[in-house]
Amino acid sequence: MKNLLAKWWNSRVLATSSVDTRYALIEACAIGFFSGLTALLLKQGVGLLGGYRLELARAWGASWALPLIGLVMGFLAGWAVELLSPAAAGGGIPQVKAALARYPIKLNLRVALVKTLGTIFVLGAGLTLGRRGPTVHIGAALAAQISSWLPNSPTNRRQTIAAGAAAGLAAGFNTPIAGVLFVIEELMRDASGLTLETAIAASFTGAVVSRLFNSSDLNLPQVLLDTNSRSSFAVEEIPFYLVLGILAGVLGGLFNRGIIFGVRWNRKLPISMPLRVGLAGLISGLVIAFLPEFFRDNTGLREFVIAGELTWQITAIAFMAHFFLTILAYSSGAPGGVFAPALVLGSALGYLVGMAEVNLIGTESSYTFALAGMGAFFTSVVRVPVTAIVIVFEMTADFNLVLPLMISCAIAYITAEGVSRGSLYEHLLEVSGIDFKEETPTRDFLSQLTAFDVMESQVETLSSQISIKETIAAMSQSHHRGFPVVDDGKLVGIVTQSDIADARRENAVGLLHDIMTPQPITVNSKTSLADVLYLLNRYQLSRLPVTEGNKLIGIITRSDIIKAEAKQLLGDREICKQSEPSYITYQTRSPATGRGRILLPVSNPENAKPLMNIAIAIAKYQKYEIECLQVICVPKYIYPAQAKVKTGDARHLMQRLERLGRKSNIPVHTQVRIANNVSAAILETLIQEQICLLITGWRGKHLTPENIFSNVVDTLIEKATCDLVLIKLGTYNNCFPQSVDKKVGKWLIPTAGGNNIQQSIKILPGLASLYNSAHTPKVTLCQVYTPNQGAFNFYSIRKLAKAIANNTNLAVKALPIRAYSVPEAILRLHNAEKYDLVVLGASSEGMLQNVMSGNIPKEIVRKVSTTVIIVRSGHKIGT
Structure with missing residues (x-):
């Protein structure tokens, strides 16, 4: 029935419901009707149980019958709420108030049913509470459920829930005017036309049904x-x-x-x-x-x-x-x-x-x-x-x-x-831990959101030293209409399609440096969207680079702002608005002596030591420092700076990692952050600490269709502005590498034959230092080509193997494989040779895109039991 109703609504009503408030009024009347029936059900249920209670008290004696009934029925009420719907606990008005302010409070049919049942038990047990507060909660919950069944305009949904609350109060007291006023005075503090219209319609209907069935009397003599x-x-x-x-x-x-x-x-x-x-x-x-x-x-x-x-x-x-x-x-x-x-x-x-x-x-x-x-x-x-x-x-x-x-x-x-x-x-x-703030009107969201909230962090960039011809080729192969120009990690200019058109008309030759716009207008990550939009309009731009100092961290376009506004209208609080800033509750600093910094987030103490060993090995070779981070996550409705959490275990873990760093003469900084969102806190740290390399672990479990790796890892892959190394430790992850008991380590590096492996080469010498001289690993550089490709170019893979050997001082063997399926060929090779480490280099198009199209990383990580390392560069280079 629900599916048929929703189908009819979508096909005949939804096209005009977003601009016609008549549909919201019809929905409000339905909510009022059901709220009135709920008030009747509460009255009859409470009266029935209360009558049995008094009869038992007269028959068996009040001195023990009343306490026993109160204990049993009170226990049943608490048990029903705790087991079936904890959101139905309490009076209900605070939950409705928080839900209307867009806090993640559950309001649905389950809450309404459990609230009704629990209230009947509680009042039937003789507790001196009322049923009118619960009718407000039940009315709002019914409204939320009906609104999900009969889609309404996103801007009307809060008014629908408020109308349900008004109907609940009107049905409980038979006071329709008071129901409307309570919504305006306490719940929403909003007297807009739609709020009044829906609240009046729901209150009137609820009061009429309540009066018809005489379910709202307060027993005034x-x-x-x-x-x-x-x-x-x-x-x-x-x-x-x-x-x-x-x-x-x-x-x-x-x-x-x-x-x-x-x-x-x-x-x-x-x-x-x-x-x-x-x-x-x-x-x-x-x-x-x-x-x-x-x-x-x-x-x-x-x-x-x-x-x-x-x-x-x-x-x-x-x-x-x-x-x-x-x-x-x-x-x-x-x-x-x-x-x-x-x-x-x-x-x-x-x-x-x-x-x-x-x-x-x-x-x-x-x-x-x-x-x-x-x-x-x-x-x-x-x-x-x-x-x-x-x-x-x-x-x-x-x-x-x-x-x-x-x-x-x-x-x-x-x-x-x-x-x-x-x-x-x-x-x-x-x-309850909710730092309540009144809901800010939708029109002010541009002032609340920042460039960091909606920017695109994976940016295609160009070097100022490439030729104009190469620039034109890059522009023609991309759907973007402009590129930031970056040299040595610093933003030096921007080039757009109009610049290319001018160069073509003038038959310009030379380098990109000659036609780009130097010192472009930029914004920082904390610039509000209102200011971003002003700059875009003021200078007639379509995009703005987002920088921290001279470092490019993202780009924001008009379409990004339009998408953010659409999400805001849909009430998508989690996606559209960044979590509250994380709060540093513990921090240690070491002397800053490195030329860059590695960020190592840790969550599982069992994996912390092997991940730290890998970070130390890379830091030694790159002459980097290490920033260790643990994020303690609290619910979204709790402000991190006000959260009360125990940090003893996190502090002890950070201290152990500090000691490992001191033994290796590597500067180690540590911090413990409290945050609403783990990935957001890590991204925040990347910017604040100017991180060059992010090393993060992944357990390789709980793969779901909704995620490529996990919520946190997917977000970091998509948004991290620095180089990223993702590590899935093997089955025996108490040390690294797993082959310390073997004579020689064995590594497998699959490649597509292009430049995608270059970033991986940078970390190989550091990883090799984890072995002693007797166990120096042998590397197999593998490339799979399909039979329909024809002749295979052995020269390119041998040249790449030689380059890796020269840069890492490792023995590298080039191995071409003929097969139809790339993942299956690599897995067969891995199972036959028993490699203890697989290193994958992400392509310039981005790791997530490769995984979603069925490329190597996901299948390899899913099916091998040894350690897998995936490397992704910080910025895509449009050459």
Whole structure:
């Protein structure tokens, strides 16, 4: 059914849905309908389990039946949430707020179903929580799921989720206006046309369904709702409403502080969530069992408290019991809300103030104070005064309440901000490790993204010393319309198609240096996309080189910015926006004596030593220093600089690598970084430390269709601006090379017969130094040619073998092989000769492209058990 519906939507609706808000309104109405049904299901389920609970308490005795039921049903609720959907824990409003700010919070049908089930168990167990907060969470989750089934415009999806939250609140309280205001005042703080339209449509539908099935009542007693005789307001009562606002603000602020403290304390307990919720149910049952009988039914308690049918002493006890039991239940992570408890607590507080006012000045308005107290306490807890006023007004439809509500809620808000500043939900997100920030409007994304976020790091470059004829040939063979000109790693100019056209018209001869544009306009990696776009428009350019100093690290074009904007509109936060900057939590520096620097990221302590030995061998030959790096990854919603992680093991590993460097007289620098993304942190380090060579290991496991090697390795291959050496250690990777027990080492170097092996030759002397003189390796240079190629040019491979032997002082044998499949031929040779090392040189077109087209590296790495090294140069040379 879902597939058929999606197919119909895609074929008939999607073409116009992105520009026509009518489809968003239809979707909002569907969300409101299902939210209303969910409110009915919650009411019926809670009523059914609550009725069984009271019957068992009467039949078997409340002193043990209530605690036992609270323990068992609370445990079941926690178990269902922990096992099926941990995202369904808690009240739900913080999760919705974070999801609307584009934090990676799950909202789907699974969350909605588990939230419904868990809330029924929790409230049926007698915990003093409400079902209105969960209906907001459920409505938002249903909206997110429906939005994925019925594709809407990417810019409308946040509004759809917000509409679901509004529908949940409207269905829970039968207050459609309050549902819309809550979205604007607390969740999104956005009053744009589409937000209002979808929220109104969803709230209206949810409230209609809720009223139709009578699923939203708060059980307000009829005597209280008889506003003609009960509600009043007089000027002389204003001081008492001020006192009510102050008391509600202070107690509401303490209530919030208690919840935050309880959540922090519960997270430190070494027990599972099911047991925490079960213990909360047990304690609640014990306390309620020794209170008057009407405390056993939350509905009955609300009726007595709101109607004022209790003495002030019993009302005070009811307030205190409800106050602390709500904090206990909510802090455990039980799926329940604080909306209804806040209204009940406010009514009790208001009734107490009203009784004092009656005794002091003789009026009969204690019931009005009870209703004003509901709004005031709700305001002090949730910090949404307008929503609080409208909720109470919509539930009572009493205009006489507006002025008392306005006075009490305003004072409560100001007082509560002095006791506990900020939204309860934002504090709860901070406790969960989310440094909450309001979502920045899409139009500002150009100021947030930088050139580094979207630039192309694998750049085709030309040398200024090649001829104009060679430049024209390179340009004709490439789909690019311009090339940076690089000499000795430094950007010296740029050449474009217009330069080539001018040269042709003038029949120019000579070198590229004569026609290129010297000292081109450049940007650095931290330049915002807004500034990049300004430069492109101001100077009528199509591309800009990205540099650090004089070193070229990438290039950015107009099309890159257009792609980034498209991803931003799709809500692709991970791809479109770079992770937060990594944070260096540990760092050591050695004297800088080398002429370049190697970066060695390490993650597996077992592989650290053999990888370090390889890095030391190469560093000795190249006269390089080594920068050792370990990245500790934290979730994307945690700011790395504020993350609390243990770094003891990482520090010890860095210290061991330092000692290995000192033994070999190689300068070794170390650092431990905390980051949201491992590959991003490595790329950041490459630029900051001006790395010349990146050496990284790969386990050779967990190959998936989505990745060539792995997420991290693929990203480094694609974006690293320096030379890269990828090492897959063999089966016996506790040392390198594996052939130390043999008389002679054996290496295999496949080649395509061109210049692709040149970069590999640079590291061979360093690798050879790992052997002693008796084990100097013998090298087989292998080239495969197919039978349909005709005669094979033996001269070229022998010439290359001789060049390798001269540069490395190794014995090199040239071996041509005739076969149809290059990987199969090399694997057969490897299995027959038992080589202990295979070295592959990446082609100038890039390693990933070779792998994806079925070339050598992936098949070799996948199927051989010995050590494999793949070398990729830092920049492609367009010659």
